[in-house]
Amino acid sequence: MTSSTNGSTINGSTWRRDALIAAVALAVLVSLPFVANKGIVFVAGTLALHVVFGLSWNLMFGQTGLVSFGHASFFAIGGYAFAWTAKMFPQLHPLLLFAGAGVLGALVALVVGMIALRRSVGVYFAILSLALSQIVYLLLSYTPSLGQEDGLTGIRRPLLSLGLTTIDLARGDNYYYFMIAMCTLLAIGLWWVVHGSMGRVFKSIQQDPERAAFLGINVQGYRLRSFAIASGTTAIAGALYGPWLQLLTPEIAHWTFSARPILYTLLGGVQSFWGPVVGALCFAVLEYGTRTLHGLSEIVVGCILLLIVLAFPGGLLGGLSRLGKRMAGKPAVAAKPELAR
Amino acid sequence: MTAARQGGTPLLVATKIVKDYPSVKVLKDVDVSVAEGDTFAVIGPNGAGKTTLFKVLSGEVFADRGTVTFKDLDVTRMPEWKRVRLGFGRSFQVARVFPDLTTDENVVIAIEAYHRNAGQPVTRGLACKPSRETRDIVEDTLLEVGLIDKRHEIARLLSHGDKKRLELAMSLALRPRVLMLDEPTAGMSPSDRRAATELIAAIKERHGMTIVLTEHDMEVVFGLASRVAVLHQGAMVVTGTPAQVRDDPMVREIYLGSEPVHA
Numbered sequence: 001m002t003s004s005t006n007g008s009t010i011n012g013s014t015w016r017r018d019a020l021i022a023a024v025a026l027a028v029l030v031s032l033p034f035v036a037n038k039g040i041v042f043v044a045g046t047l048a049l050h051v052v053f054g055l056s057w058n059l060m061f062g063q064t065g066l067v068s069f070g071h072a073s074f075f076a077i078g079g080y081a082f083a084w085t086a087k088m089f090p091q092l093h094p095l096l097l098f099a100g101a102g103v104l105g106a107l108v109a110l111v112v113g114m115i116a117l118r119r120s121v122g123v124y125f126a127i128l129s130l131a132l133s134q135i136v137y138l139l140l141s142y143t144p145s146l147g148q149e150d151g152l153t154g155i156r157r158p159l160l161s162l163g164l165t166t167i168d169l170a171r172g173d174n175y176y177y178f179m180i181a182m183c184t185l186l187a188i189g190l191w192w193v194v195h196g197s198m199g200r201v202f203k204s205i206q207q208d209p210e211r212a213a214f215l216g217i218n219v220q221g222y223r224l225r226s227f228a229i230a231s232g233t234t235a236i237a238g239a240l241y242g243p244w245l246q247l248l249t250p251e252i253a254h255w256t257f258s259a260r261p262i263l264y265t266l267l268g269g270v271q272s273f274w275g276p277v278v279g280a281l282c283f284a285v286l287e288y289g290t291r292t293l294h295g296l297s298e299i300v301v302g303c304i305l306l307l308i309v310l311a312f313p314g315g316l317l318g319g320l321s322r323l324g325k326r327m328a329g330k331p332a333v334a335a336k337p338e339l340a341r
Numbered sequence: 342m343t344a345a346r347q348g349g350t351p352l353l354v355a356t357k358i359v360k361d362y363p364s365v366k367v368l369k370d371v372d373v374s375v376a377e378g379d380t381f382a383v384i385g386p387n388g389a390g391k392t393t394l395f396k397v398l399s400g401e402v403f404a405d406r407g408t409v410t411f412k413d414l415d416v417t418r419m420p421e422w423k424r425v426r427l428g429f430g431r432s433f434q435v436a437r438v439f440p441d442l443t444t445d446e447n448v449v450i451a452i453e454a455y456h457r458n459a460g461q462p463v464t465r466g467l468a469c470k471p472s473r474e475t476r477d478i479v480e481d482t483l484l485e486v487g488l489i490d491k492r493h494e495i496a497r498l499l500s501h502g503d504k505k506r507l508e509l510a511m512s513l514a515l516r517p518r519v520l521m522l523d524e525p526t527a528g529m530s531p532s533d534r535r536a537a538t539e540l541i542a543a544i545k546e547r548h549g550m551t552i553v554l555t556e557h558d559m560e561v562v563f564g565l566a567s568r569v570a571v572l573h574q575g576a577m578v579v580t581g582t583p584a585q586v587r588d589d590p591m592v593r594e595i596y597l598g599s600e601p602v603h604a
Contacts, residue, residue: 015469192467192469195469196464196468196469197453197457197463197464197469197471199469200446200449200450200453201450201453201454203439203442203450204439204442204450207439207440207441207442208437208438208439208440210401210437211433211437211438211439212450212454213420213421213422213425214399214421214422214425214429214430214431215422215425215450215451215454215455215511215515216422216423216425216426216454216455216457216458216515217422217454218422219422271441
């Protein structure tokens, strides 16, 4: 049985393909510390977090039709929640703290969503989410116990006790591996949501919310779920970020950071699950490749992004799939990323 | 006016429905009583308020005044998705399907929605794939509406008539007690129209649900309906059997002014 989009797989072949892609990506990430320098390992670890950030944003946008301009606020909420609680309650198990950060992100999304999603979708929701991120940014910048504009420094990589053994995540590349493992689990979770029956409900809402309501689907309830899942996942990614950088500043709640997952998704492709992954990878490569061009880096990255988006309106993966269809002799159907109605 | 009921108990009843849009009164004290098992057609010239009445009955908009009851339950202010869970199913004047998904994916979503609404498990355990049962129902439903050969096609690329069939399949997947069809043959060629009429009649025959429809084409109306209601300038003028309505002098007058009743 064929599948029109990633979002609603009916057959089993997609998971085999996706598992293969994931296995190759994992193999590369795991072997990286053995073959590459510290700088590249750092970029790869950060990329893993950004991949989760992008995937969770696209759960809302590509899958449910919700545009958020303030997704970074949840990254920041998770990051600060973990760093602060780890400092205040060092006796608590770090996994509990990571989970707690995720739950907090999801809860904030539920509360905000209950108000913001009541009547407003589309651009209104986008603006409300932007407002939320600015509030979070200002709160972080003015709260003395969170370090105000200087942020939190000296965030420690915790000891991870796993019953029989204890791993010191501060040693060597341990934290890198831990992050890769966590991000893999989060990505698998998102994959499962997107491809399962809940994902099909989300997709129906993205396609036509009114039609979905006439199937007995509680559209607002499912939008809220999508928002909460995406936010909770992002909050865990944010929680992982603090110990990775050992520093957090309010900049991670800034709207420019919220633009990241949007860029990844549009660059890689909205319609594919892997779109934000490809987008984040491209972005990381571009940033790394232009890091020595002081002052010029942003201009070069910006121009290349502009070119890609103009050449491939459906993102890189959308362009590839059209190319593949054309080579196979099938009529090309342009991907139409639609903003939420 | 409401004519005497024939047979079945009232299933969907609207009483004294008033609906105003800014500067225009669309529905003026409209009464509708649809009995279980009826095929109830609402006809009337353009602008008579048919679509608005349809929206009020299905829950897409709420009435300003008046009540709507379904199985003796007041649903006047109940949103559409809750009404669907009670047993409503509807199609739209311009067929609405999930355009970027395939035909069978559209139906899967509807069937899973039905199972979820009924509190039944949707997929087995942690599986992503629709259950065997769901896939069987997809096949049955697509066979029934004649879309089995187009099950893998992207819905957006289907013809107008096929989109209407797909919409019907999605509504059927909900196993509705009342199926509401808003101009089921609008924009179709005469042959498609005949096919659609036959399909609706066959569905009615097989499932026996109550049908409420609006329609412009009188051939379709008189071919399907067991009861017909005529709406004119926002008021219900006549309700009766097709024969009663056809012979009603007032109906003749309304239609002679705009379009003749030919059946």
